[in-house]
Amino acid sequence: MADYLPHTPDEVAAMLGFLGMDSLDQLFAHIPAAVRLSQGLDLPAGMSEPDVAAVFERFTDANRATTTDMTCFAGAGAYDHEIPAVVKMLGSRSEFVTAYTPYQPEVAQGVLQAIFEYQTLISRLSGLPIANASLYDGATALVEALNLAAGATGRSKMVISSGVHPHWRAVARTFAKGTGHEIVEAPLKDGVTDWAGVDASGAAAVVAAYPNYLGILEDLTAAKQMAVADGALLVIGADPVAAGVLKTAGQWGADVFVGEGQPFGTALSYGGPYLGLFACTLEQIRRLPGRIVGETVDSNDRRSFVTTLRAREQDIRREKATSNVCTNQTLMAVTAAIQLGWLGTYGLREVATRCAQGAHYLYDQLLAIDGVRAVSTQPFFREFAVRLPESALGVLHRMADEGVLGGLAVSALAGGSDPSIDDDIDDVLLVAVTERRTRAELDNYVDLLRKAVS
Amino acid sequence: MMAAKALPGGRAASAPLLGHDIEPTIFEMSVAGRAAYQLRTTGVAATPLNELVPSTHLNPDVVPLAEVSERDLVAHFTRLSHRQFSVDLGAYPLGSCTMKYNPKFCDAVAADPGLNSVHPGAPAELTQGWLDLLVTLEETLCVITGMSAATLQPSAGAAGELTGLLLMRAFHTANGDPRRRVLIPDSAHGTNPASVTLGGYEVTTISSNDRGLVDLDALKAALGPDVAGIMLTNPNTVGLFEEEITEIATAVHDVGGLLYYDGANLNAILGVVRPGDMGFDIVHMNLHKTFATPHGGGGPGAGPVAVSSRLAEFLPGPKATRLADGTFDWTTPARSIGRVHGWHGNAMVLARALAYIDVHGGDGLTRVAQHAVLNANWLRKRLSATLPAAYDRTCMHECVLTAAPLKAKYGVRGLDVAKALLEEGFHSPTVYFPLIVDEALMFEPTETESLQTLESLAEAIERIERRAASDPESLHRAPQTTPVSRVDEARAARHLVATEDAAQR
Numbered sequence: 001m002a003d004y005l006p007h008t009p010d011e012v013a014a015m016l017g018f019l020g021m022d023s024l025d026q027l028f029a030h031i032p033a034a035v036r037l038s039q040g041l042d043l044p045a046g047m048s049e050p051d052v053a054a055v056f057e058r059f060t061d062a063n064r065a066t067t068t069d070m071t072c073f074a075g076a077g078a079y080d081h082e083i084p085a086v087v088k089m090l091g092s093r094s095e096f097v098t099a100y101t102p103y104q105p106e107v108a109q110g111v112l113q114a115i116f117e118y119q120t121l122i123s124r125l126s127g128l129p130i131a132n133a134s135l136y137d138g139a140t141a142l143v144e145a146l147n148l149a150a151g152a153t154g155r156s157k158m159v160i161s162s163g164v165h166p167h168w169r170a171v172a173r174t175f176a177k178g179t180g181h182e183i184v185e186a187p188l189k190d191g192v193t194d195w196a197g198v199d200a201s202g203a204a205a206v207v208a209a210y211p212n213y214l215g216i217l218e219d220l221t222a223a224k225q226m227a228v229a230d231g232a233l234l235v236i237g238a239d240p241v242a243a244g245v246l247k248t249a250g251q252w253g254a255d256v257f258v259g260e261g262q263p264f265g266t267a268l269s270y271g272g273p274y275l276g277l278f279a280c281t282l283e284q285i286r287r288l289p290g291r292i293v294g295e296t297v298d299s300n301d302r303r304s305f306v307t308t309l310r311a312r313e314q315d316i317r318r319e320k321a322t323s324n325v326c327t328n329q330t331l332m333a334v335t336a337a338i339q340l341g342w343l344g345t346y347g348l349r350e351v352a353t354r355c356a357q358g359a360h361y362l363y364d365q366l367l368a369i370d371g372v373r374a375v376s377t378q379p380f381f382r383e384f385a386v387r388l389p390e391s392a393l394g395v396l397h398r399m400a401d402e403g404v405l406g407g408l409a410v411s412a413l414a415g416g417s418d419p420s421i422d423d424d425i426d427d428v429l430l431v432a433v434t435e436r437r438t439r440a441e442l443d444n445y446v447d448l449l450r451k452a453v454s
Numbered sequence: 455m456m457a458a459k460a461l462p463g464g465r466a467a468s469a470p471l472l473g474h475d476i477e478p479t480i481f482e483m484s485v486a487g488r489a490a491y492q493l494r495t496t497g498v499a500a501t502p503l504n505e506l507v508p509s510t511h512l513n514p515d516v517v518p519l520a521e522v523s524e525r526d527l528v529a530h531f532t533r534l535s536h537r538q539f540s541v542d543l544g545a546y547p548l549g550s551c552t553m554k555y556n557p558k559f560c561d562a563v564a565a566d567p568g569l570n571s572v573h574p575g576a577p578a579e580l581t582q583g584w585l586d587l588l589v590t591l592e593e594t595l596c597v598i599t600g601m602s603a604a605t606l607q608p609s610a611g612a613a614g615e616l617t618g619l620l621l622m623r624a625f626h627t628a629n630g631d632p633r634r635r636v637l638i639p640d641s642a643h644g645t646n647p648a649s650v651t652l653g654g655y656e657v658t659t660i661s662s663n664d665r666g667l668v669d670l671d672a673l674k675a676a677l678g679p680d681v682a683g684i685m686l687t688n689p690n691t692v693g694l695f696e697e698e699i700t701e702i703a704t705a706v707h708d709v710g711g712l713l714y715y716d717g718a719n720l721n722a723i724l725g726v727v728r729p730g731d732m733g734f735d736i737v738h739m740n741l742h743k744t745f746a747t748p749h750g751g752g753g754p755g756a757g758p759v760a761v762s763s764r765l766a767e768f769l770p771g772p773k774a775t776r777l778a779d780g781t782f783d784w785t786t787p788a789r790s791i792g793r794v795h796g797w798h799g800n801a802m803v804l805a806r807a808l809a810y811i812d813v814h815g816g817d818g819l820t821r822v823a824q825h826a827v828l829n830a831n832w833l834r835k836r837l838s839a840t841l842p843a844a845y846d847r848t849c850m851h852e853c854v855l856t857a858a859p860l861k862a863k864y865g866v867r868g869l870d871v872a873k874a875l876l877e878e879g880f881h882s883p884t885v886y887f888p889l890i891v892d893e894a895l896m897f898e899p900t901e902t903e904s905l906q907t908l909e910s911l912a913e914a915i916e917r918i919e920r921r922a923a924s925d926p927e928s929l930h931r932a933p934q935t936t937p938v939s940r941v942d943e944a945r946a947a948r949h950l951v952a953t954e955d956a957a958q959r
Contacts, residue, residue: 003818004555004746005825006904012825015832015905024824027831028726030848031695035732041725042597046815049559055812056805060568062583065576067567074573077796082493086524092565094542095535098556101752103548104882105943106873106936107472110538111751114531117480120953124517130952133752136609139796147652167796174770174792178620178653217511245503247513260796270584271574271797272609273754285950291752295957296946298938299931303476308946314612315644315887319657324648327610327742331750341480341527345519347491358498360506379508393577400580408575439497 003046067268070405071441075383075432076213076413077138077165077260078268079241081351082436087265087342091335101291101330105306106298111330112305115293118337125243126257126279127250133291133307134275134333135325138260139171141276142207142237144289144323145256146172146181148280149205149233151287151322152255157182157203161193161223163212164237166414187419191216191376191385195226203232205256210238210249213413214420214430215359215383216376217246224253233284240264240277241355242381244348249279256280265339266332275332286312289323351435355382358433358442365446366431371453375421375428383432385410389453392429398452404445407431472937473536480520480530481954490524537937538751539881545907547833549852549884549896550643550691552721552743554826559813560747560806569805574797578783585782588774588798591808592758598811598819599717599737600730601760605770606804607795611718612645614738614757615685617770618714619653620791621736621761622683624768625712628789633682633711639668641691641888643718655682662890666692666845674705683712688732689719689850691888693830693896703733712736712765720744721900722827722851725820735762745807756803770794825901826851829908833899836912840919841871844891852898854891855883861893864922868893870929871918873940877933878914 007015016022028036047055064070072080095110102108115133122131135141146158158176160169162185169185176183186198191214200206206227211217220236227234233255240259243249249257259277266274280288286309294308314321343351359382366372371389388395392409399406410421410428421428433442504512522530539546546553564570572581592604608614619636626633636655638646640662647657658676663669667690684706688696696702706713715734721744729737741747742755749755761769770793771786814822827850834843834853841855857868872882872895884896899908921929933939951957 003814003821004557004902005821006902007825007828011905012828015828019828019831019835024828027824027827027848030697031727032697032700035700036727037725037731040820041816043594043811043816043819046818047812049557049813052559052809052812053563056563056566056569056587056809059583059587059805060566062586063568063572063581065572065580067571067573070580072573074575076575078574080573084492086490086528090528090531092561093532093535095538095540096751097561097748098541099538099751100546100548100551100553100749103884104539104872104876105941106933106938107539107876107881108751109477109937110534110536113477113479113537114534116952117954120479120481120955121519123953123955124519127517129956130950136613136753137796139793140609140613165796167793170793171796174620174794175616175652177623177791178616180654217507219510244517245513246507246511248517251513267570268573269570270572270581270801272795272800273756273803274796292950292952294946295951296942298942299940300938302938304938304941306941306943306946308943308950308952310943310947313644314648317648318644319647319651321644321648321651324612324616324645324652325610326612326645327753327755329609329750329754330752331748331754334751337480338527338531341520341522341530342490342524343519344489344491344521345516346521347489347493348519349516350491350493353500353503354493354496354498356503356506357501358496360501361498379511381507396577397579400577405573405576405580409577412577413575435493435496437496437498438494442498 065405070400070403072405073407073431073433073445074405076408076430078271079263079432080268080434080436081263083265083267084342087335087339090338091265096331096334102307105304109305112293114334114337115330116295116305118333119293121337121340122277122279125240127248128257128279129282130285131279132288133293133330134328135278135290136329137272137274137276138237138258139168141258141278142168143172143175144278145235145258146205147179147323148256148284148287148289149235150181152233152284153204153231155202155204156180157184158205159184159186159198159200159203160207161186161209162188162419163193163218164207164209165213166418185419191378192218195222200226200230200232203230205235206232207235210236211242211381214385215380217379217381220252241352244352255284261332261336264336266335273329273332275329275336287322290325290328354435355433358437359384362431362433362442362445366449369450369453383430385428385430388427388429391426395452399448402448404448473533474937477533479954480522483522483526483530484520486521488521488523490522490527544879545903545911546881547883547897547899548881549898550718552898552900554746554900555902556746556748557810560809563809564802564806570802582782585774587805587808589776589782591804594811595739595758596760598724599760600728601737602763603766603769604758604760605773606758607770607799608757608759609795609800610753610755611738611740611757612649613794614759615645615649616652617759617794618736618738619649619655621765621768622712623653624789624791625765626682634680636682637676637684641890642685642687643691643716646685646716666694667696668702670698670701673702677705677709679709681709681711683714685714685716687716687719689722692845692854693849693852694845695850699732718743719851722823724823725816726823730762735765741803741807745810747803747806754800754803756800822901829899829901829903833897833908837915840915841895852896855895855897856891857893857895860922864926866922866926866929868895870932871895874918874929874932875914877935880911880914
């Protein structure tokens, strides 16, 4: 019998006796017998931890695409960045890991101050004055941005560039079924958004990605002009690592910044938990979703931190709340603050720069291969798409046999067709390069791809 | 503060030693020119960025973060951690949150690179272990809840609720009419009505009766052909089992509505009674509560949603699926509502939950519920002379007590008791929820706290009662022994300072 329960049989008997009962079943006597289980759950008996570890080896052994076994060139919002021992260790301190939401600030200053520092970092990287304490992930952060825009404008039409990650757009479409938002997707032309191809009149939000999911840097001047002309909010989904050197969302004129925060100290984790980054202008503060930590003082006039502007939230506003979000991703936000503390001002710039250097080197080498073509003439940052002479999925499998996860097939991300790609989508491969990739790994990639398509 | 007497088994409850000095922010610690980062030597040519990217895209300014040494970074976050209460430090009887012990083994499982270094976009052929794990967890959760299929995508309970409401909408829409209203008891969690609004429905609130349960007559009066369904927590937020659940289910189903089970309180009924057997059609689970995945200071969570067979075709996709040949692939249900997560859900939370379930097994999960309910009832009875129960009968995994007598006698409110308890080394219970109970203090001791800890908690509350009688003013000023004393929440909202830069302005 393996479990974590402290009570001895004698203690159970004594506690039942105190309640005037003689069996644990009596605790449930008021539950109608008709709905009660007579036999318990049809699950195997409990196992010791070492025995469960053996079961889990079955899972870990069957995962071939680990970064320990394969060199990772996959991205699309989830990147293989350096996570140093110091970040892993600080981020796994049990005071942070096993605390709950800081409802009692007098004993939660650790988490509250860490979130305050996180909010400051995200505010600076987004170029916007206020950031929340994080949301579930980038995709759901976009949904919250759309809901904010609808509340701010009283409108329900959302114009979204198809340069926004296909999964984010899919999630936005799902939740629009409840809110009734009309979602209009602007196609890409030569890899950048063809804003002229959509009607933004009456829109609540204009949404662009920077860089877009194909890695391409779009000039967002037109998006901003369109948003201003139509009275819509400009929402920019940006790569937070690139934000270390690129123009900030605020500099482009964004009302709302959203992002996927995984690159800040969270392992690839098969897609979660990650964290949704969210920042906005002061005009939107009362509509900001999720938790916000603010500075204040205690009764002895000492600096303190506390969750604030609580009147927006679901537990107080109930059906009139701006959002139903209760849980955020605090542990990931604390970890992001630690990772950014470790990187510092110049470390983040160095990481962003190295990503771009590696990506551009690899791109130039790949285009020299017969049959490999560009999908766009536009500038890119740390990720790029190329068109192969055959199905990208097939090529990825052949490269995987040589120990390289060669990127992601755009068809697997976006489905059989997508307004972001104007020709056969099956042949398009998306490749990301991080600061962890060495010249030797890049050269090996070039050789393998050449072999795979020849 | 008086020391508790030594008890057989030791004083399991802690009086945590928390750091009392104000910690500078990392920005205040920053010194230009310091750095901690170290990167791999790559041999890639260091081409200047302005040769790779047009200057129109580059920020002319340097975005300042912080500049600290690794040693200072470690000291800073270690000192912050010393200003933070946690389950590992002491008992955390925060009602409705199920702050049970989080087994370290489950964290170790999640730290394995065989799971956590896998890219979520890698093809299914290369991630068969993950798909196997997800399918196994889905099947296991269906056994536990008595449902037939599940999605693991929702990131938290509230995300699960909204997913469930979209499933409700898809089901009714497929039958010709999405319907208009969703019923919610007045004792419900605040996420319920907020989710209903986002699901495109109107809330109709159902009053509770004098036993703290759904008023069946009020429910029947509110039912009609425009009702899409009802959201219920069972046991409810007062910690009581809805004994007329079968009658409720029949009444809702008779008008074509669906029953949604808010799994916040699932810990109370593991292996005892299943939502599916009670007539529920849609169930969300909070894996961070029931299956002990760490709460992380307010996330990450995971909120899988399980459904009965008639709703399975609407579940979010893609979903991990076991194929006839024993391999696994992603499939999308025929009339799927679509994605609700950027990838596949909070995978590392899902892995921890499966490890927890495997250690306990069917028999162990039943013991979890039994001991959680035993602890709550023991505490309810033990405290009955000090903080009477709002509804004085057998409760489930949590008990809602009231500080109303202390308020009447001494002018000491529930919040004062909660704050004073922090001085005693315990985390506070949930205060002023549910809204239907005056001066509510909701205690959820969980099954992993020992009898000695419960006794220490009871004695601490009795000490607070004696303080209320002799020196009520001191309770209004509590806590004083914590890292900071009572904070000025009104000031934080009035003069919003949410970043270091706002503090400088």
